Each structure stands twice: as C-alpha cells, then as structure tokens.
Amino acid sequence: MITIWGRQNSSNVRKVLWCCAELDLPFEQKDIGGTHGGLHDARYARLNPNAKIPTIEDDGFVLWESNAIVRYLASRYGSGSLWPRDPVTRADADRWMDWQVTTIRPPIIDMVLSWLNDCPRYPESNLRAMEKPLRTLDAALAGRSFVAGDRFTMGDIPLGLIAYWWYSFDIDHYETPNVRAWYERLCERPGYVEHVLEKPFGPASDHEDYDCV
Numbered sequence: 001m002i003t004i005w006g007r008q009n010s011s012n013v014r015k016v017l018w019c020c021a022e023l024d025l026p027f028e029q030k031d032i033g034g035t036h037g038g039l040h041d042a043r044y045a046r047l048n049p050n051a052k053i054p055t056i057e058d059d060g061f062v063l064w065e066s067n068a069i070v071r072y073l074a075s076r077y078g079s080g081s082l083w084p085r086d087p088v089t090r091a092d093a094d095r096w097m098d099w100q101v102t103t104i105r106p107p108i109i110d111m112v113l114s115w116l117n118d119c120p121r122y123p124e125s126n127l128r129a130m131e132k133p134l135r136t137l138d139a140a141l142a143g144r145s146f147v148a149g150d151r152f153t154m155g156d157i158p159l160g161l162i163a164y165w166w167y168s169f170d171i172d173h174y175e176t177p178n179v180r181a182w183y184e185r186l187c188e189r190p191g192y193v194e195h196v197l198e199k200p201f202g203p204a205s206d207h208e209d210y211d212c213v
C-alpha cells in the first residue's frame, strides 16, 4: 500500500492523489502541512528534508517532488497508459510536466493566492503573463485530445491542476478553445472530479502569506 504524506488541498499532493486514482492504486493519505503542521517533525524530516509535501513511500522506497512521484507511479504501474511505451510520446508528455513547473505555474501562482485571499482584483501583470503560455498550450492541443496525443498520459496531470485554477477564476480566459475543450475532457475523469474538482482548495491559512495588490 502506498503512503502519501500531504494535505489534500495542496495542488502538488492532488497530482499524486489523482495519479493513484487513474492507476487504480490503493493508498493511505496522511494529512500534514499547512494548518496540520508536522513538516518539521523529526520523523518527517528524515523522509523529506525539504519540509514540503508531497512525499510518498512505496514498498520501502521514499520519494518527494510531485512530478517525480507522478513519473515514478506512471512508469511502475502505468506502462502503456499513463507512461507511454513509445519514447517520442513519452518525451512529449514529460516535456509538458517540466513546462508546467517552469513556464505556466509561475505567472498563475499569485493569482491563486489573490483568489484565496478574496482580494478585490487579480494581479494584472500575472493575468497578462498567462496569455502566452495559454496560447502555446492551445496550439499544441489543436487536433489532439490530450497533451501528448489522443490518450490521457502523465503529461496531463500537472497541467490539469493549472487548468482547475485557471477556470476557477471569474475572468476573461482568452480565446483558447482547445485548452477549454481539453479541460472539459479532464472534468469527465472520475479521479479528477474526486481529487481536484470536488475538494475545496484553501483555506488561505493553509497557504503562504499574500498581500493583495
């Protein structure tokens, strides 16, 4: 049985919960982090010296870093599904996982904190900075159902968390119909519904401090 440490309202923990659901893997989730605390306890510090979530333990193997965890679970339990066997398709999926961290997450994160803190407006510069990556994703999704082709893969999981945030904001979402259609496809997946859409994100006290702009 896989153990997952991390509060379920963390986006990085949700990636792992959703991934397990896609793979039909049983797991035990332990609330830690945010208002639950525990990140600096000696036992947890031995598992994850970063004092961050998520961390997993699987058959004696301990792993942290959410995207690395998704890759590990996909390769170990999802060969031919979440983990494409074709190296080109797999590299395509993999690329979008890195791109989530490096390119589209940085501009959206302050918007999320602004939303959680009920700020009167979203930070304008972040909103503007979202346009280019969204258009990049929109172009990549033209003619395909998921980020690495016609089948759902590990590549859709990190970006699925971004899409959840983006479409939760009451804003002009730019004209990106392929992104919207892909998001609607994700919304049909039971694991996404259970671990992302139906679990409240927040409260603000579970997340880092933010001053409204």
Ligand SMILES: N[C@@H](CCC(=O)N[C@@H](CS)C(=O)NCC(=O)O)C(=O)O
Binding pocket: 010, 011, 012, 013, 032, 033, 034, 035, 039, 051, 052, 053, 054, 064, 065, 066, 067, 206
């Ligand atoms: N790059 C790491 C980031 C981990 C991270 O920053 N996790 C946040 C939650 S999303 C955290 O541990 N925050 C402290 C807390 O929850 O108390 C990953 O993807 O796993």
